[in-house]
Amino acid sequence: MTKSEKLFERAVKVLPGGVNSPVRAFRAVGGNPRFVSRGMGSHIWDEDGTEYIDFVGSWGPMVLGHSHPDILKAVQTRMMDGLSFGAPTALEVEMAEKMIEMVPHIEMVRMVNSGTEAVMSALRLARGVTGRDKLIKFEGCYHGHSDAMLVGAGSGALTQGEPDSKGVTKGAAQDTLMAQYNDLASVDHLLNANLGQVAAVIVEPVAANMGVVPPQAGFLQGLRSLCDKHGALLIFDEVITGFRLAPGGAQQYFGVRADLVTFGKIIGGGMPVGAYAGPRALMEQVAPCGPVYQAGTLSGNPVAMAAGLAQLAILAAQPEIYQKMERAARFVADHLRASARRYGIRLQVNQVGSLLCPYFTQTPVNCFAAARTSDTNLYAKYFNQMLFRKVYLAPSQFEAMFVSSAHTQDDLEATVRAAEESLAALV
Numbered sequence: 431m432t433k434s435e436k437l438f439e440r441a442v443k444v445l446p447g448g449v450n451s452p453v454r455a456f457r458a459v460g461g462n463p464r465f466v467s468r469g470m471g472s473h474i475w476d477e478d479g480t481e482y483i484d485f486v487g488s489w490g491p492m493v494l495g496h497s498h499p500d501i502l503k504a505v506q507t508r509m510m511d512g513l514s515f516g517a518p519t520a521l522e523v524e525m526a527e528k529m530i531e532m533v534p535h536i537e538m539v540r541m542v543n544s545g546t547e548a549v550m551s552a553l554r555l556a557r558g559v560t561g562r563d564k565l566i567k568f569e570g571c572y573h574g575h576s577d578a579m580l581v582g583a584g585s586g587a588l589t590q591g592e593p594d595s596k597g598v599t600k601g602a603a604q605d606t607l608m609a610q611y612n613d614l615a616s617v618d619h620l621l622n623a624n625l626g627q628v629a630a631v632i633v634e635p636v637a638a639n640m641g642v643v644p645p646q647a648g649f650l651q652g653l654r655s656l657c658d659k660h661g662a663l664l665i666f667d668e669v670i671t672g673f674r675l676a677p678g679g680a681q682q683y684f685g686v687r688a689d690l691v692t693f694g695k696i697i698g699g700g701m702p703v704g705a706y707a708g709p710r711a712l713m714e715q716v717a718p719c720g721p722v723y724q725a726g727t728l729s730g731n732p733v734a735m736a737a738g739l740a741q742l743a744i745l746a747a748q749p750e751i752y753q754k755m756e757r758a759a760r761f762v763a764d765h766l767r768a769s770a771r772r773y774g775i776r777l778q779v780n781q782v783g784s785l786l787c788p789y790f791t792q793t794p795v796n797c798f799a800a801a802r803t804s805d806t807n808l809y810a811k812y813f814n815q816m817l818f819r820k821v822y823l824a825p826s827q828f829e830a831m832f833v834s835s836a837h838t839q840d841d842l843e844a845t846v847r848a849a850e851e852s853l854a855a856l857v
């Protein structure tokens with residue numbers, strides 16, 4: 431029995447499913463999760479000492495790779511002066527200033543502790559300022575686990591939300607309307623059917639929680655126009671895309687302005703951090719300035735701010751990182767396509783910036799329904815073949831492959847070799 435197996439045996443007795451977040455479980459791919467003992471650059475090691483090339487990167491935060499010396503140093507230095515005060519610290523001001531400097535169209539920031547919290551708070555703000563109750567989200571987009579956002583698929587869901595999880599009340603779900611990604615007509619229809627009632631349209635500017643689905647030309651611009659026409663706020667959930675697609679996130683990358691933006695993952699540098707941001711007039715509606723209440727004991731925690739700020743400072747100072755990551759992701763995507771062609775495997779590889787996803791389907795993937803055509807059993811086999819060859823991928827078809835700036839040409843070549851062999855093993 432490996433150490434990971436022994437740990438998992440203990441874990442399932444004391445943690446539901448043996449994990450603290452369901453995406454870490456290996457249920458979709460079979461086998462036991464690897465317990466990670468350490469990470470350095472683009473590599474992680476499990477408790478048994480096996481070294482992997484890591485393409486999960488903590489689901490996005492580790493955009494500079496693991497254990498970046500500047501980030502570790504910032505944390506070490508800061509922690510010597512105390513871990514939390516519940517009173518303002520200089521680092522919170524610096525963090526907000528840095529974010530505002532890097533991201534277009536935001537003038538004020540509120541720090542929170544997770545992406546879930548950021549989205550939940552931004553939605554409350556949108557409802558508070560518009561005086562409207564309803565929200566539009568897209569099928570297959572993930573916005574954290576707050577009640578209003580745990581509404582997903584179902585034929586009735588296009589007009590009326592159905593909860594995705596037990597414990598979410600109909601009341602909480604009924605104000606969430608479901609549109610189809612890359613389908614402006616579905617949004618137009620909902621806005622017209624609920625005239626003057628929609629507070630906000632929330633979207634992942636690149637959908638990265640159903641694999642990776644890029645917005646088609648005109649989709650985000652179209653959302654901007656529809657929101658303007660109907661007086662609804664456009665919220666970009668940039669918990670993944672923020673500081674990843676570009677220093678200024680999706681607003682910069684696609685040239686489309688959002689009214690509110692949510693962040694998480696990268697801005698914590700590996701620590702638990704989230705934030706929501708927008709123009710002054712909107713953000714000043716948040717307590718203690720305005721009537722929309724939102725608070726947090728550990729929000730803006732100095733050690734977390736030190737880690738996040740150190741990471742953002744590097745991204746701001748070295749914008750060439752973005753071209754490097756994009757080239758790396760394109761290299762992997764191109765090789766995956768070529769290998770799949772060689773073995774006659776139906777594979778669609780979507781790639782935007784440093785995000786990519788191979789889908790085992792012949793259908794081009796531009797929405798949730800298309801993503802669902804993927805053969806998830808084949809993905810599970812591919813995942814295990816890759817793991818055997820020491821490449822650590824997300825244990826689910828419907829997640830992105832995250833490239834970091836720490837991935838070297840050697841890593842990439844080892845990865846595409848492993849993929850070539852893994853795909854060959856599937857036929």
Ligand SMILES: *Cc1c(COP(=O)(O)O)cnc(C)c1O
Pocket residue numbers: 543544545546547549572573574575634639667668669670694695704
């Ligand atoms: C991960 C994620 C969230 C939730 O963030 P947590 O920190 O896990 O709560 C929200 N939105 C998007 C787009 C995400 O990818």
